[in-house]
Each structure stands twice: as C-alpha cells, then as structure tokens.
Amino acid sequence: MIDKMNEFSTTTKVDKNFLPHNGIKELYFLHENFKNMTGIVSDTIKKERKLNKQLQDMDKRKVEFMSMVSHELKTPIMPILGYVQLLKKEELLGKLNTQQLDAVNEIDLSVTRLQKLVQDVLTAQKIDLEKLTVTNSSINSEEIVNTVYNAFLPVCNIKGIKLEKNIKKSQQITSDPDRINQIFSNLISNAMEFVPNNDACIKIGTYDENDQIIFFVKDNGSGISKDEQKNIFKKFYQIDTISKRKKEGSGLGLAICEGIIKKLGGKISVKSDIGRGTMFYFTLSKEQISLQNF
Ligand SMILES: Nc1ncnc2c1ncn2[C@@H]1O[C@H](COP(=O)(O)OP(=O)(O)O)[C@@H](O)[C@H]1O
Numbered sequence: 323m324i325d326k327m328n329e330f331s332t333t334t335k336v337d338k339n340f341l342p343h344n345g346i347k348e349l350y351f352l353h354e355n356f357k358n359m360t361g362i363v364s365d366t367i368k369k370e371r372k373l374n375k376q377l378q379d380m381d382k383r384k385v386e387f388m389s390m391v392s393h394e395l396k397t398p399i400m401p402i403l404g405y406v407q408l409l410k411k412e413e414l415l416g417k418l419n420t421q422q423l424d425a426v427n428e429i430d431l432s433v434t435r436l437q438k439l440v441q442d443v444l445t446a447q448k449i450d451l452e453k454l455t456v457t458n459s460s461i462n463s464e465e466i467v468n469t470v471y472n473a474f475l476p477v478c479n480i481k482g483i484k485l486e487k488n489i490k491k492s493q494q495i496t497s498d499p500d501r502i503n504q505i506f507s508n509l510i511s512n513a514m515e516f517v518p519n520n521d522a523c524i525k526i527g528t529y530d531e532n533d534q535i536i537f538f539v540k541d542n543g544s545g546i547s548k549d550e551q552k553n554i555f556k557k558f559y560q561i562d563t564i565s566k567r568k569k570e571g572s573g574l575g576l577a578i579c580e581g582i583i584k585k586l587g588g589k590i591s592v593k594s595d596i597g598r599g600t601m602f603y604f605t606l607s608k609e610q611i612s613l614q615n616f
C-alpha cells in the first residue's frame with residue numbers, strides 16, 4: 323500500500339484541493355506525513371551515528387592522553403624513591419636528626435601513595451582497553467595464601483590487626499600467581515582501612531565448592547550496605563566513609579580486582595553486613611584449571 327502511495331505521489335502531480343474522494347485525500351495526507359516522518363527519523367539516525375563516532379574518537383583520545391600522563395608521572399617517581407631510600411639509610415647526607423627523618427618518612431609515604439595511584443590508573447586503563455596481560459603457571463592455592471599471609475603479617479602486627487589464615491583445600495592450579503596476589507593485596511589493604519581500632523581481625527583463606535576453588539578475605543570492619551554493594555566495583559566509586567576509613571583511596575582497587583579476575587576466568591563477589599564486617603571472595607573454576615593443565 324505504501325509503495326503504491328509512493329508511486330502515486332512521485333509519478334503523479336496532485337492538486338491536493340481536487341482529490342476525488344475524502345477517504346483517498348486523508349490517506350494521501352497520511353502517507354505524506356509518514357514520508358516526512360521517515361525522512362526525519364532517518365536523518366536523526368544518521369546524525370546520531372556521526373555523534374557516536376565522534377564520542378568514540380574522543381573517548382579513545384581521552385584514554386590515550388591518560389595513558390601518556392600516567393607514564394610520564396611514573397618515570398620521575400623511581401629516582402625520587404631511590405633518593406628517599408638513600409636518605410633513610412643515611413647514605414646520602416649522613417646522620418639525620420628526628421625532624422629530618424620525619425620529613426623523609428613523610429616524602430616516602432606520599433611518593434609511595436602516588437606510585438600506587440599511577441600504577442592503579444595504568445592497570446585500570448589496560449583493563450578498559452582489554453590489554454591486561456596474564457601469565458599461566460602451575461601453582462598451589464595453599465602456597466598463594468601462605469605467600470600473601472607472610473607478606474601482610476608484619477604490617478598487621480604493627481597496626482595491631484590479628485591476621486588469620488584458613489586453608490580448607492590445597493589445590494594445584496594453572497593461573498597467574500602475581501595477579502592473584504594483586505587481588506589479595508587490594509582486598510586486604512581495603513580490609514585494613516575499615517577494621518575497628520580494637521579487636522581488629524582479618525581472615526584470609528581458600529576452600530573449594532563444587533567445580534570451583536574459592537579465595538576469600540574476611541574482616542570484622544564497618545560493613546557495606548546492600549545498596550552500596552552494587553556500586554563498589556565501579557571505577558572511582560567510593561562510599562562516603564571518610565570518617566570510617568583510615569586512609570584516602572582512589573576508588574580503583576575493586577574495579578581492578580574485578581577486571582583481573584574476569585581475565586583469569588573467574589568472578590568476585592561480596593557479602594557484608596553493616597557493623598558486622600565484610601567478606602570478599604573470588605573464584606577460579608576447577609574445570610578451567612584442569613583443562614589448562616593439559
Ligand atoms: N572491606 C571493606 N569494608 C568496608 N568498605 C569497603 C571494604 N572494601 C571496600 N569498601 C568500600 O568500597 C569502596 C571502593 O573500594 P576500592 O575500589 O578499593 O576503592 P578505595 O579503597 O580506593 O576507596 C571503598 O571506598 C569503600 O567505601
């Protein structure tokens with residue numbers, strides 16, 4: 323019908339005032355309006371496509387710019403940290419008095435934070451650009467937990483936090499130990515921020531469930547509400563918890579954990595109750611593990 327009307331309106335010169343029949347006249351105007359509408363819709367689609375392409379280009383340029391800035395920031399951090407270490411060892415300017423030592427320690431803390439921030443931004447960008455690399459080696463789940471435990475025990479002791487490990491299953495897996503370590507480090511660092519000042523406790527461990535091997539970090543900290551649990555894995559998302567946490571963060575830690583575990587073929591989840599604590603756990607599939615072994 324529309325084709326017929328199209329044919330009619332393009333091949334026939336029509337004087338709208340002398341259309342023979344009311345019904346046909348209405349149909350004709352309906353068709354004309356419809357044609358105009360189709361034209362508008364098609365123009366709008368074209369404009370939107372163009373805009374979309376421009377936005378994609380802008381996004382790409384933004385990511386490239388951020389990458390460049392992060393790289394430029396990363397380079398001068400290394401010599402600063404090197405000189406700070408020499409100053410601390412009193413090898414550069416000799417013995418430091420208390421005031422000088424305090425100042426050097428403050429520089430050390432700030433530059434280390436800056437280094438972590440730059441590294442996090444770079445890792446988050448690699449995840450965005452799907453350029454994150456992972457390695458595959460044969461490792462043991464128990465060994466992973468032990469390595470993380472030994473790395474964090476001294477700092478937990480200094481801060482008066484009880485660190486416990488719980489290994490229910492020791493499983494040989496093929497995965498990337500450094501990346502798993504990175505996830506654990508982010509989760510434990512978070513837990514350390516939110517545990518109470520007294521009787522603080524963090525438990526880390528591994529167990530298996532059906533076809534999955536699970537690693538977890540559990541704390542008795544402030545907890546996260548159900549609503550906020552949906553948001554915390556988003557990049558740069560931080561709950562307004564300035565009063566609850568001990569140090570400022572960037573809001574990238576959990577987004578990075580999620581990006582890494584996805585790349586390793588697993589999943590990360592959270593269980594938490596306000597005032598009672600939080601448990602983050604991430605999984606690797608045994609099926610995938612055994613497949614990778616062959
Ligand atoms: N163990 C935890 N207990 C309570 N809140 C947490 C915990 N881990 C993460 N969060 C919340 O999730 C937010 C996002 O965490 P993250 O991505 O690591 O960013 P950051 O630590 O830099 O703020 C944190 O700002 C905090 O509000």
Ligand SMILES: [Mg+2]
Pocket residue numbers: 508511512571572573574575576
């Ligand atoms: Mg964090």
